[in-house]
Amino acid sequence: MDKHLDVINACRYCFMCRHLAPLALVTGKETDTPRGRALIADQIRMNKENLKNQDYVQALYQADLSGACRTHCVSSYDEVGLVLELRKDIVDAGVQPQPVKDFAQQFINPSFTITGEGDVLYFNHPCIKVHAPEMKTAFDKLAPKHKTIEGNDCGTALQILGYQKQADEAAEKFVKAVKESGCKTLVVPQPAAFHFIKSKNLLPDVKVLNTAEFLLTLDIPKKSGTLWPIDSDFLKNYQKNNAPRKLLEKLGYKLKEFGITHEESYTCGEGSMTMVFLYPENVAKLVERVREFAERYEAGTLVVASPYTKLALRTYAPELDVISVEEAAAR
Template identity: 25%
Template sequence: MQISQKSKQHIDSCRFCWMCHHICPIGNATGLERNTARARALGLSLVARGAVPYSKDMIDNVYECALCGGCVHECVTGWDPVMFTKEARLAAALEGKLPPYIQKMLIHLQETGNIYGEEPKADIPELPDSDTLFFLGQDARVKGDCKAAILLLQKAGVPFTILRDEPNSGYAMDFMVGAAAETKDMMKKCADVLKPFQRVICYDPADAKVMKREYKEWGIDLVPEVITFTGFLAELIHSGKLQVKKQNLTFTPQDSPLLARDLEEVQPMRDILSACGTVKEMLLYGENTMMAGNLIMNEYMPDVMKKVAANRWVNAKNAGAENVVTQSPAEYILLNAVKPENINLLSLEEAVLACL
């Protein structure tokens, strides 16, 4: 297995530690030790030493990680299981050992621009040209519904446009194979398409994360300003361009780890919901949030993703939540699939539209 010395150091340190067990959404869902950072590090340490081969079971285990960063956030000694897990995925790709389910999604991505191999279902209205682009992302275009988000921006009088042939941001490639040349090429192609715009509003936290972080780390020149949809809505409300009326409603945020941890964006969602009603937190929120699901992993671990989403509903129920609000198209879809009858689920835009 080809892996850096830095990752080997992190692997050797993580394999003896149980510090992050409680925060792992996959380990909590399966109850299996193999789904903890410690167990993954222990297995990879044996491979790195040449004691065992980089087997199918070991590679499957590498793909059972959500890369949500909860373990990294909890590690007071500064070790990074996400880093070595991504390197292990890249090693599997370079050695021609990618699992069939990953290969299938990569083929779909190459042929159709999304991992699902499906045509976009989102109803995109005819919009005039604008220097502001609303970037929807693969999950919203293929699996989700972005009508409410588009309607909200129109009600705010925001001039914007949407690309019918929107490029893939590269998030899925980064998730599946990490820092491969093909990943960087996909990101460069996306950056080239975005050059004519002054501002890009990312609806999906996944796209915002790679554009604002990975592009910079990989030296990809991104001309327009990139802002998250959540951050943009908070600006609209703060400036008075979007007039909301505070209602007798209580909202419980489901923070996306991509925003709360990777981009350290926690407050805008609370500013929005506080303007609309009252915020009531549940267990593990903000930077300590627990992921509620991942649609890439749902392609090969659907039963586990159901349990991950169901666990979040348990947290919401225990907090007495009435209206759970999510910023992520993927988490909305997966939470909705197992939603209990006595709690409402809203996207952020739906929560705001209810208070105009």
């Protein structure tokens, strides 16, 4: 936490980005804003015993981590980094909530298997394999010749939850498996995992692409129709990556802006990666806001880059027409 003292000192007195804090917009709670979390961090800074305060701990684990506030902060204060560091401190102190402990166990000590042939390796992340297999089906249709790596997450979820040591160990196993595959290109369709691999430069000798970046290299027949993109937090706010929109425009789709402003996040908690599983009541509120905007602005087909967002919308607003970027390309 000490490396983020500048964030604490700046954000605790500032409310300029609260209109970009997705969870705060639906709960109305100050603790769901960067300012509120900075105030909590300041209390912990002054008295380490406050790290055991379960109200503080819950507030820090409920953070949406969209990155929208950091992206549009005029001083670029890393409020996301502050929360992640505090979660590490919480885990090190052994005071994380029991549901967090239980959820994290499934990602510890992962194993990976590789099947198929080719120089391209597709990471069939468990979020896609279990909750959005249609995304891989669409990819297979567009790029039938490739290898597939699957088995578990590559360390992303563990890092977000504060389990840094275990995250690093998972990443090592993932990197070892990828290198042994002999692939030249790794396609990562899960934006959170894509950011994790890219930000850590885990595979410097392998071309790491998200799905849209890879599909931009293919000759895909033109499409028609109108889509309303919901940008991924990890691609837009973390990686400054606009490949999904570029792909959809290249394919011939007409894109219409969703919601009030392009600065806002409508991913329903994607930045947290785990909110839909740990805090579903908050996700339901975030989805309701998306549903209301879809109705108000008469949005048609929503297109998402994240399997997390697709799962959240399908679970709490099944009446909405939601497809992935891969499905849009495979139509």
